[in-house]
Amino acid sequence: MGHASHSTARDEYYMHRCLELARKGAGLVSPNPMVGSVIVVEDRVVGEGFHERYGGPHAEVNALASVSDASLLPSSTLYVNLEPCSHYGKTPPCSDLIISKKIRRVVVGCLDPHEKVAGKGIEKLRQAGVEVTIGVLQRESEALNEAFIKSHTISMPFVVLKTAQTIDGRIAVASGESKWVTGAESRREVHRMRSVHDAVMTTSSTVIADNSRLTVRHCEGRNPVRVVLDRLLRVPLSSAIFDGEAKTILYTSNALGSSEKARALKAMGVIVCAAGDDGDFLDLSAVLKSLHDEHALLSIMVEAGGTLAGALIRHRLVDRIVWFVAPKLFGADGLGAVGSLGLQSVDDAPVMRFSSSRFLGNDLCIESSVFFE
Numbered sequence: 552m553g554h555a556s557h558s559t560a561r562d563e564y565y566m567h568r569c570l571e572l573a574r575k576g577a578g579l580v581s582p583n584p585m586v587g588s589v590i591v592v593e594d595r596v597v598g599e600g601f602h603e604r605y606g607g608p609h610a611e612v613n614a615l616a617s618v619s620d621a622s623l624l625p626s627s628t629l630y631v632n633l634e635p636c637s638h639y640g641k642t643p644p645c646s647d648l649i650i651s652k653k654i655r656r657v658v659v660g661c662l663d664p665h666e667k668v669a670g671k672g673i674e675k676l677r678q679a680g681v682e683v684t685i686g687v688l689q690r691e692s693e694a695l696n697e698a699f700i701k702s703h704t705i706s707m708p709f710v711v712l713k714t715a716q717t718i719d720g721r722i723a724v725a726s727g728e729s730k731w732v733t734g735a736e737s738r739r740e741v742h743r744m745r746s747v748h749d750a751v752m753t754t755s756s757t758v759i760a761d762n763s764r765l766t767v768r769h770c771e772g773r774n775p776v777r778v779v780l781d782r783l784l785r786v787p788l789s790s791a792i793f794d795g796e797a798k799t800i801l802y803t804s805n806a807l808g809s810s811e812k813a814r815a816l817k818a819m820g821v822i823v824c825a826a827g828d829d830g831d832f833l834d835l836s837a838v839l840k841s842l843h844d845e846h847a848l849l850s851i852m853v854e855a856g857g858t859l860a861g862a863l864i865r866h867r868l869v870d871r872i873v874w875f876v877a878p879k880l881f882g883a884d885g886l887g888a889v890g891s892l893g894l895q896s897v898d899d900a901p902v903m904r905f906s907s908s909r910f911l912g913n914d915l916c917i918e919s920s921v922f923f924e
Contacts, residue, residue: 562630562658565589565596566688569632569660570695572601572610577747578773579604582847584663584699588614588631590654592623611635611645615652625653632660632692634685637672646672649681656682660692664703698749698850701870708843710868711748712853712860713741714888715875721885722856729761729886736912737875739769741854744873746772748852750800750842755781757855764791765854776800776848780859782833784812788819795820800846802838804828835866861890864901867923872903874917 572587580602588610590598597620600613608616611631618624635645635657649657657676662685663669676683693700698709715733716722723729731738745751746767757763758779766774774797779786782804786792792799793816800822807813808825816823824841827834842848853863863869894900903919910916 561594562684562687565591565630566632566658566660566692568599569630570688570691572599573632573695576602581605581749582699582702582849584633584696586610586631586633588629590614590618590627590629592627597623597627609636609645611649615648621652625655627654628656628658629654630658632688633696634659634661634663634670635672635676636663637675646675649676650679654681656684658684658687660687661689664700697870702843702849706843708839708849708851709870710839710851710853710863712863712869712872713744713875714860714872715877716888717877717879717881717885719880719882719885720888721881722888723886724881725884725886732879733875733877733914734912737914737916740911740916741875742767742769743772744852745775746770748775748850749848750776750778750850751852751854752778752780753853753855754859755779755783755785756858758786758790758792762791764794764796766796775852776846778802778842778851780833780838782828783807784810788815793819793821798822800824800842802826802833804833832862835862835868839868857887857890860888861892864889864921865892869921872919872921874919875911876915876917878913
């Protein structure tokens, strides 16, 4: 992705501000990336901006527009966490605008993997005589837009599995009752997570057991698209998830895609899609590919029981797991957080790297990236 050249602690300081600004676009700019930009003259910020909504001006445009004295620009440094675009999309190329404003130096967090950019923005700037530094806080910049990067690298959505469990890995007691394993602070954080993901995916079993709505209610933020996996069309038409409060996509088997119930769901505004299945599960890879390609959903948060969790991990479709762990024990009678992984030996287990941990009330929230050998 390129390496930093002549970057300094000051460069990192201003790039941190870019990332801070960029996060303000979370949940609002997808399928575009989150981008922030800061313009500095002699160690003084003279302008800043971020990409505020999909289809709107890019971060660099907003930052440049915020500079009150344009005569400062030729002696300025422009910071941006993602390579400036070099092509016409919904807006003109930012690299052309930077060149036209005679910006002296540009500092970039990471390259843009989009095939229409991918180094071309940097090249255009350098050919115009702009000094460019690449790779300042590269790891943080890539992590911020990991869903965008995965999308443009392998054309699949970034999948985050969320599980609320006891300290012994149980998500419900034997009867299936699971409200509430974790506390109010954890539930608020789950709603915040929903608000910044493109979609939340669950199963018919979870919807039937909990009458799930999967909307954002305990914090500010927009509702994600709701995705229900219902191979046998078991979810009642009266379920809260079909309340029309958020866009809802339901995947069922090819055999039931044109059934009377499927037609009834469509009449209620539900988008019904059919997918292949193996008699037990829908083709999860095909479902995710459909969500990415047909519905432009780049980040999927999964809220479901152990069966779907196990299947997604078994098929190597999970990128991150967020564990909400309550200081409770359900013992062997409880239902497990992760179903069968089909392991034959210890070496077959997926490897995880813990990336953060924090307390939410009495609960512990642990995030881990998942790696498959």
